[in-house]
Amino acid sequence: MFLVERLKKHLPVTHLMAVIICTVIIGLTAMLMPSAEAPASDAPITFTQPHINDPQPLPSAAQQSDPDNRHPSDAGNTQVAMMVPSKLTSPAQPATQKADVWKDVTVRSGDTLTSVFKRAGLTGRDAFLVSTAVKGTEALKRIYPGQTLSFVIEDKQLIKLKHIRNQLESSLLTATDQGFSVKEITKQPDIETRFASGSIENSLFLDASAAGLSDKMIMELAAIFGWDIDFVLDLRQGDRFNLVYEEKYLEGKKIGEGNILSAQFINQGETYTAIRYTDSDGNSSYYTPEGDSMRKAFLRSPVDFARISSSFKARRKHPVLGLTRAHKGTDYAARTGTPIKAAGDGKIIWRGKKGGYGNCVIVQHGGNITTLYGHMNSFRKGQKTGSRVSQGDVIGYVGQTGLASGPHLHYEFRVNGVHKNPQTVKLPHAAPIDKAERQQFFSVAKQTLAQLESFKATQLASAAH
Known part of the structure; x- marks a missing residue:
């Protein structure tokens, strides 16, 4: 200000204004000139785009609440830093399916x-x-x-x-x-092979159960040999049985038994051997080692495990009439309602009441054999005269209709009209192994019998120790 007052005294007003304007221009120029500590550069200004795969950390709660606390470099990237991690560092998981409630x-x-x-x-x-x-x-x-x-x-x-x-x-x-x-x-079960053996001391049921067999397996064993052995009449103490069979397991738990693969029954000193074989058509049956069918054309007994109360005799005193006359059949004592099976394939030619036989069924087998079933309590539903039946089909139930002193089945076997003893009559065999199957059968039979003998030897060795 002192300089300006002195200039007023020596210079006209016009010159004074010119000096002031020049001074202002020089001052502004000096301010805009770069300093020595920061030299000017003609290099272009570049901006580094933040890595989208390496986002900046999210600001803390305190930084978000106070904008002045944020770092200057966060100002432009705050939205990116907050959005990118939610998409890339934490990818969306697929929606979990709701579990079924059963x-x-x-x-x-x-x-x-x-x-x-x-x-x-x-x-x-x-x-x-x-x-x-x-x-x-x-x-x-x-x-x-x-x-x-x-x-x-x-x-x-x-x-x-x-x-x-x-x-x-x-x-x-x-x-x-x-x-x-x-x-x-x-579900397919796991199959394991088992071996069972026993001696007859009481009955097949009791002794086979003691050997670890289920009722189902005992019935199957009896069915295999039932054409040759009457398990009520023919069994003797000391008879023996051996069999190889399957057990089924599911997830480590036993759920039942499968098939009997091979079996032997020694009855009164005679050995019967059965081998299971499945042919090329998928049909399974049991055969002797020679290829003959174990199955006969007729069952030896039409009632399972019934007691014979009266055998075939030329003379017998009738329990109801008191008269002495021939008993031309076999009586099987059993509980009322016990199923009665057709002894063989055939056609029902009589079904109804028939004199002293009471409720009676007669089956024709081929041209010359008939079987008669008397004193039935009732008939199986769905059958009639003329119906075809297969061996083992239930045709009625044990009773005591007609001239009967107690519940039992009276069974007759006739050949060309002549009565034969059902217990001793020679029964015809079913068809043997087909010729086209014989080579394969004998190969299977050899392996199966070797397996059976191996189990028997192992058991004997264990018993010896």
């Missing part, structure tokens, strides 16, 4: 499909729609007490239904836009 309903005696559905929380209409949808399949074809039906139900709508028929077979129904799809599920 409701099991066990079929009771007297149940219908509708009653089972209602216990599951569904309606009779639901049962009708499902039964209509599965026609022609195995699903829900038959339901038995003890079976399980499992349901998946959402908002009172049936989504899935599983019909568990047994431990190996089930059907799965799944709701679709068109109704229900059906999938058959079959």
